[in-house]
Structure formats: C-alpha cells, structure tokens
Amino acid sequence: MFDLQRAISEADNICFLTGAGVSTASGIPDYRSKGGLYADSEKPEYALSDDNLARHHENFHQWVLANMFHPEAKPNVIHDKMAAISNVKGTIVTQNVDGLDRAAGAEHVIEFHGNLYRLYCQKCHQTFSYDQYQQSDIHAADGGVIRPDIVLYGEPINQQVAEAAVDAVSSADLLIVVGTSLVVYPFAGLLRYAPMGATLVAVNKEALELPPRAHMVQGDAVSVFEPLHL
Numbered sequence: 001m002f003d004l005q006r007a008i009s010e011a012d013n014i015c016f017l018t019g020a021g022v023s024t025a026s027g028i029p030d031y032r033s034k035g036g037l038y039a040d041s042e043k044p045e046y047a048l049s050d051d052n053l054a055r056h057h058e059n060f061h062q063w064v065l066a067n068m069f070h071p072e073a074k075p076n077v078i079h080d081k082m083a084a085i086s087n088v089k090g091t092i093v094t095q096n097v098d099g100l101d102r103a104a105g106a107e108h109v110i111e112f113h114g115n116l117y118r119l120y121c122q123k124c125h126q127t128f129s130y131d132q133y134q135q136s137d138i139h140a141a142d143g144g145v146i147r148p149d150i151v152l153y154g155e156p157i158n159q160q161v162a163e164a165a166v167d168a169v170s171s172a173d174l175l176i177v178v179g180t181s182l183v184v185y186p187f188a189g190l191l192r193y194a195p196m197g198a199t200l201v202a203v204n205k206e207a208l209e210l211p212p213r214a215h216m217v218q219g220d221a222v223s224v225f226e227p228l229h230l
C-alpha cells in the first residue's frame with residue numbers, strides 16, 4: 001500500500017487537486033453524482049448554464065439558491081489537513097465553489113470554477129452579499145442581473161486562474177487527487193502538466209482510471225486524511 005504520509009513528509013511542493021467528494025463530508029451534495037438528487041428532475045447542466053442565466057434568470061436564481069448554496073456548511077477534516085499542509089508547502093486547486101478551503105484557513109487556493117459567495121451585478125460589477133442575493137437577483141439601481149462568480153456550463157475558465165493552476169501543477173513534486181474522479185474537463189487535463197519526476201496519487205473510494213505511474217489510495221477520504229500531518 002502506498003505510504004501517503006511518507007510522501008507528504010518528503011515532498012517539497014504539494015499540489016492538491018480536489019472536487020465535490022471533499023465537501024460531501026461537510027453536507028454539500030455532489031450534484032453530478034450518479035443517482036444524485038437531480039437524476040430524474042431538471043438537469044443541473046442546463047440549470048447551471050450561461051444560457052439559462054441569460055434566458056431565464058429567475059429560474060437560475062431559484063435553482064442555485066435551492067441546490068448550490070449551503071451557508072451552514074463547515075470545513076471538515078479533509079479541508080483542515082489540506083489547509084495546514086498547503087499553507088507550509090503547497091497549493092490547493094479545487095473545482096469546488098463553496099469556499100470551504102479558505103474557510104479552513106487555506107491561503108494558497110486556486111478556485112478553478114470560481115466562488116459562489118462572490119456575487120456581482122453583470123451590468124455594473126458591484127458586489128452583493130449572499131443575504132442580498134437571497135432577496136433578489138436584480139440590482140435595483142440599474143436593473144442588472146446579479147450572479148455568482150462561478151464558471152457556468154458554456155463559459156470558459158478564467159485565463160489567469162487556468163494559468164495559475166497549470167503553474168501549481170507543473171511546479172509540484174507530489175500531486176494528490178482527492179474527491180474527484182477527474183472526468184470533467186478542462187480540470188481533468190491539469191494532470192498532463194505534472195512533471196515527469198513528480199509522484200501522483202489519488203484518494204478515492206472507488207478505483208479510478210489513472211496514468212500508469214499514479215498510485216491509488218482506495219478508501220474514504222475522511223479516514224485517509226484524519227491521521228495525516230506535515
């Protein structure tokens with residue numbers, strides 16, 4: 001079995017690549033998971049698209065309030081350990097938009113798909129609080145639609161964010177994939193930038209299809225991360 005603790009202790013620069021599975025232990029459901037909440041109802045891929053926001057902003061507003069925002073959620077032990085480790089030697093590149101890595105105190109975080117709690121008016125770019133967004137998705141002063149600063153289906157990844165993520169991956173000597181099956185592009189493509197000599201490891205309940213040189217730590221991420229230290 002791969003010794004994750006030893007790899008962390010010996011590494012100089014660790015890059016965590018994370019996804020929804022990290023936040024499910026904080027009570028945030030994975031809207032993409034098989035048999036998940038929306039399998040038989042409205043497709044999240046459309047609800048969360050630039051097209052839905054442009055054509056049916058009321059529907060978009062209701063959908064994200066009902067399904068995406070979990071203001072009561074607290075960081076769990078995976079967030080805590082990643083924050084402690086990455087603050088000393090590394091970076092977290094996450095697909096999650098829930099802000100829980102920063103809430104856990106992580107300072108080196110790249111939010112690949114943005115952050116739900118950064119809300120702004122599309123017309124004038126004024127920012128709004130979650131409480132204000134709950135009241136209305138229209139900026140009364142100019143009639144602009146208020147939206148979360150997340151990457152919707154149909155929208156490109158912010159160029160600077162993508163470049164920062166590539167930098168983090170390409171300068172790491174240990175890459176730890178956790179809470180994601182690496183099926184959603186372009187995030188999944190980041191692994192291609194891992195240096196040849198770097199160690200790759202994935203922590204996941206089910207075995208993943210990984211490059212041949214990658215190590216698999218199969219198990220519940222909470223139990224795997226609980227004993228980890230610098």
Ligand SMILES: [Zn+2]
Nearest residue numbers: 121124139144
């Ligand atoms: Zn405005």
